[in-house]
Amino acid sequence: MSTTPPVLAAELAQAWADIQRHHPELPDLAAPESLIGESSSACGHELSFERLLHEAVHGIAAARGIRDTSRAGRYHNRRFLAIAEELGLDHPEEPHPSSGFSLVTLKPDAKRRYRPTIDRLQRALKAHDAAVASDTAGTFRGPAARHGSSGGGVRVKAVCDCGRNVRVVPSVLAQAPIVCGGCGKPFRIPEPEPLAAVG
Template structure:
């Protein structure tokens, strides 16, 4: 059973839909809990609209078949940066030695474009933080959980029958199926992406 807070999940979906309005090729956000339950030093240590837009960059890159990261998802390359700039994110400094161009920030134009959505999501996140204060079971996990520095959180590629793919933490996929917005079938982790046991567990979820 999903433990995603319904109000926050709805606000994440609303914000994602606003990004899709400007970038129609962006795939649907199938699993808000994957953002709520996992934090990442490579993609932003806290959940925010900026982090959501960062994840949208990965979504569009995946839809285009672009390999935008390496080193188990930690290093964000120039292909990532090119898509990020299309979505209103900027990286004004040289790439970080280990995470590349991951620490992108909203441009002034993007802040103006998404201002109502940014404010709306901010209120939902503030309410969620207040409601879950002291609740370790529902609070954000530590930085870089998704990229392996806190153990077992590396994202791998999951595919669906129509050929689309997303990067996902196996433990998140094991909690509940992630359904493709294109064909309606669940994403699954191929045997080659990890151990046989991991793939079978994710596919059976």
């Protein structure tokens, strides 16, 4: 098994600490590995320093008790944008109808400030992607492949034998079983129902 994911988690934690040096009120990142392998469709970014800074905006909003999103976290409001601007992010256009100001980008001064951090994290991400590609080459990818998910935050219903269900990103479920606390059996993505014959 590759040792790259722990290395990437450490690099994410270090990058977060670099952001905290400029913004001390930012809470600690509890689980950097939770960002690996799953981008957020609401945030609209693959894993990158820009995405990490976006998540830091949410962290500062939480620390300040500010509600920065609505619509189950999809719509990023002007309070989100105000904090994003403090952290060196910009949204030069009008808000998106469904995601608001979620697609923020790094301002030039933030790129300069964080250049060593950005470069270090990009190297770790490239190494992680290469390791994942070699680890999964020629292997069965599980439910993610059947349902066409790239791990981009699209959740589907997974069920267990006792009738409970959860919404989960297929690629996350493919990594390891998620076990039901009620019956102790793993959740699974049900096979699609066959189409009824016409005619």
